[in-house]
Amino acid sequence: MIEVDIEQRLGTFDLRVAFQADAPVLGLFGRSGAGKSSVINAIAGTSSPARGRIRIGDTTLFDTRARIDVPPEKRRIGYVFQDALLFPHLTVERNLLYGHRLRSTGERFIEPTRVVQLLGLQHLLLRRPANLSGGEKQRVAIGRALLAQPRILLMDEPLASLDVPRKTEVLDYIERLRRELGIPIVYVSHSVPEITRLADTVVVLSEGRCLACGPVEEVMGRLDLRPATGRYEAGALIDARVVAHDDADQLTTLRFDGGELVVPRLEAVPGERVRTRIRARDVSLALHRPESLSILNVLRGTVVAVSDEEGAVVDVQLRVGGAIVTVRITRRSRNELGIVEGVEVYALIKAVSFDQRSVGYA
Amino acid sequence: MTQLLAPEDLGILALSLRVAIVSVVASLAPAIAVAYVLARCRFPGRTLFDAVVHLPLVLPPVVVGYALLMLLGRHGPVGSVLHDWFGIVFAFRWTGAALASAIMGFPLMVRAIRLSIEAVDRRLETAARTLGASRTRVFATVTLPLALPGIVTGSLLSFARGLGEFGATITFVSNIPGETQTLPLAIYTFTQVPGGDASALRLSLIAVVLSVAALVISEWLTRRAARASPA
Numbered sequence: 001m002i003e004v005d006i007e008q009r010l011g012t013f014d015l016r017v018a019f020q021a022d023a024p025v026l027g028l029f030g031r032s033g034a035g036k037s038s039v040i041n042a043i044a045g046t047s048s049p050a051r052g053r054i055r056i057g058d059t060t061l062f063d064t065r066a067r068i069d070v071p072p073e074k075r076r077i078g079y080v081f082q083d084a085l086l087f088p089h090l091t092v093e094r095n096l097l098y099g100h101r102l103r104s105t106g107e108r109f110i111e112p113t114r115v116v117q118l119l120g121l122q123h124l125l126l127r128r129p130a131n132l133s134g135g136e137k138q139r140v141a142i143g144r145a146l147l148a149q150p151r152i153l154l155m156d157e158p159l160a161s162l163d164v165p166r167k168t169e170v171l172d173y174i175e176r177l178r179r180e181l182g183i184p185i186v187y188v189s190h191s192v193p194e195i196t197r198l199a200d201t202v203v204v205l206s207e208g209r210c211l212a213c214g215p216v217e218e219v220m221g222r223l224d225l226r227p228a229t230g231r232y233e234a235g236a237l238i239d240a241r242v243v244a245h246d247d248a249d250q251l252t253t254l255r256f257d258g259g260e261l262v263v264p265r266l267e268a269v270p271g272e273r274v275r276t277r278i279r280a281r282d283v284s285l286a287l288h289r290p291e292s293l294s295i296l297n298v299l300r301g302t303v304v305a306v307s308d309e310e311g312a313v314v315d316v317q318l319r320v321g322g323a324i325v326t327v328r329i330t331r332r333s334r335n336e337l338g339i340v341e342g343v344e345v346y347a348l349i350k351a352v353s354f355d356q357r358s359v360g361y362a
Numbered sequence: 363m364t365q366l367l368a369p370e371d372l373g374i375l376a377l378s379l380r381v382a383i384v385s386v387v388a389s390l391a392p393a394i395a396v397a398y399v400l401a402r403c404r405f406p407g408r409t410l411f412d413a414v415v416h417l418p419l420v421l422p423p424v425v426v427g428y429a430l431l432m433l434l435g436r437h438g439p440v441g442s443v444l445h446d447w448f449g450i451v452f453a454f455r456w457t458g459a460a461l462a463s464a465i466m467g468f469p470l471m472v473r474a475i476r477l478s479i480e481a482v483d484r485r486l487e488t489a490a491r492t493l494g495a496s497r498t499r500v501f502a503t504v505t506l507p508l509a510l511p512g513i514v515t516g517s518l519l520s521f522a523r524g525l526g527e528f529g530a531t532i533t534f535v536s537n538i539p540g541e542t543q544t545l546p547l548a549i550y551t552f553t554q555v556p557g558g559d560a561s562a563l564r565l566s567l568i569a570v571v572l573s574v575a576a577l578v579i580s581e582w583l584t585r586r587a588a589r590a591s592p593a
Contacts (some may be wrong), residue, residue, distance in 0.1 A: 045492075046491070072488070072492050081485065081489060085485050087489075087490070088508070089507045089508055098490070099493030099494045099495075102494035
């Protein structure tokens, strides 16, 4: 449980943010300059807000009214910075152990061998940071933060300065942490794919204010948040369970409360939870259940909102079971099909539009 | 030339080295402290403090020596207290020569160390604190090791300055053979007496060798430090 309620003035920038969340991974989403870094610096204790309160679990880290401001070294908050910030004069091994040896045995919950194995650092231990790739640096930085035995891990745009292959590499490792360690993570990013792949709950920040806080599927799908979340990233997130594999056709069937989805074969056992992301442009609408169709996924839903924007394109939101699916169609199709709130429609999704990246482990 | 060095040359060389080394070692800790304060702290009077630290660099050395004599002489306000309470005497002792060298080399040392502290990424210090290190520990384990090249350079500049120190030394502790007569003072003395040219030349050559050796060693140390901590 993390609870933040802070106010801070930095020059002309006015930060006033309050949220509380209890999620394995809390996403802090917003464009640059939205105040994301100010919020996590306040949580880490590297800057002090003018007024407010920060609590993690039942520990108060900061409270202006009670005059509490725990110094950063006593907060036990792991901080992974955008550019790793490894100590250049120490080997990887000594970097990893820097925080570890400052914690008493009673505070330790994870051992160096486990971290090295989890993040694949064995062959890097004797190297110096200058001889590491960007992705390796970031993995060492995550390991170093973990070994300081934190209550919570803050990640400030950990992938922002990496190229695409390195991003994927580090993202896979972060997902592994989330699955295997169960340490709460606050993940700061301006990237919708990262947030939707990792976060359970998301806080949307804009110009120093908190616009929304809630389950990631719900918040990222909201049409009214478009100015902050961006139009082109529209889509839906569905948490589903693996039902079965079809080895002959190399397909996997997933089930959620709105129906079944067929996607290309996944490396997951039946019963395992996965999260899929459906891009709005990959979905078509029909008023009747179509037949003789190459499209494998047909879901039935009810229109709950239609965006009201200028231009050729409109976004339609459907409720499918408990999930909200955003669909992008042309204005003409909307008019011809007569799509308004309350209409029952069928959403058509090609199985091939689920690529490897859009299905992850939940 | 029957002998490369006269026996008395060795005494002068040893005294000069002792004075220069002691001055460097003694000023290291205060120089690091002052450099850190100037690099990292903002406080009223900082500019004045900075100017006072740099004063020996711009004042005539004789003035510094005279000020030391006034303050630390047996009857000076500081000197009398040191003598009466602690039995410490600087005036006309080799320790006084070391003190004069230390003060003259201090601004050079502070400058080099300060520049290298300013070059240390402060976010590394922040990172260390989030990992559980107190301010003091961060200074000892992050700031200081990363500033090492500057500390080496600063020490060497101060050492070289100490070896060449003349004005402040002769004014404060005079020119006493075996006690305060360092290399430059001895060379000066030999040039003032008839037939002293050979001795002056020999000592000058020693000074040249010493300076070159110091430069080479510093270069080597700086490279080693730079290899250990690529920025």
